[in-house]
Amino acid sequence: MALMEWTDRLSVGVEKFDGHHKRMIALVNELHDAMSEGRGQQALSRILGELIDYTDYHFSAEEAAFDEHGYPDAGTHKEAHAALLEKARALKEQHDAGATMMSLEVIEFLKDWVTDHIKGEDKKYSAFFADR
Numbered sequence: 001m002a003l004m005e006w007t008d009r010l011s012v013g014v015e016k017f018d019g020h021h022k023r024m025i026a027l028v029n030e031l032h033d034a035m036s037e038g039r040g041q042q043a044l045s046r047i048l049g050e051l052i053d054y055t056d057y058h059f060s061a062e063e064a065a066f067d068e069h070g071y072p073d074a075g076t077h078k079e080a081h082a083a084l085l086e087k088a089r090a091l092k093e094q095h096d097a098g099a100t101m102m103s104l105e106v107i108e109f110l111k112d113w114v115t116d117h118i119k120g121e122d123k124k125y126s127a128f129f130a131d132r
């Protein structure tokens with residue numbers, strides 16, 4: 001069973017970004033499934049790496065749209081992106097360095113940061129982009 005599901009409540013009103021968010025959620029689910037199935041460290045590390053790379057790509061796309069349209073809250077939002085990526089990268093480094101299995105707490109953390117960011121910072125740009 002999937003850990004997280006994308007619903008309309010997560011929509012930010014920009015089709016392209018909703019698509020990106022769906023992919024991010026799919027990757028967190030994939031990580032969760034891999035963990036539940038007891039798949040090896042390498043598999044977990046690969047999926048986590050993919051999630052980080054994709055998130056990086058998505059954040060850059062949002063930021064490019066902010067710059068293009070002069071979104072007034074771009075500064076705070078970019079800072080939130082940087083902090084999240086830093087956290088996720090630190091997590092992967094720890095995971096890669098130690099032989100311990102990635103805990104379900106880590107998955108919970110990833111789930112929260114993906115949904116919290118979408119429901120928080122990302123939702124704030126919905127109205128701004130609605131007429132653009």
Ligand SMILES: [Fe+2]
Binds near residue numbers: 017021058062118
């Ligand atoms: Fe986003």
Ligand SMILES: [Fe+2]
Binds near residue numbers: 059062077081121122
């Ligand atoms: Fe964002």
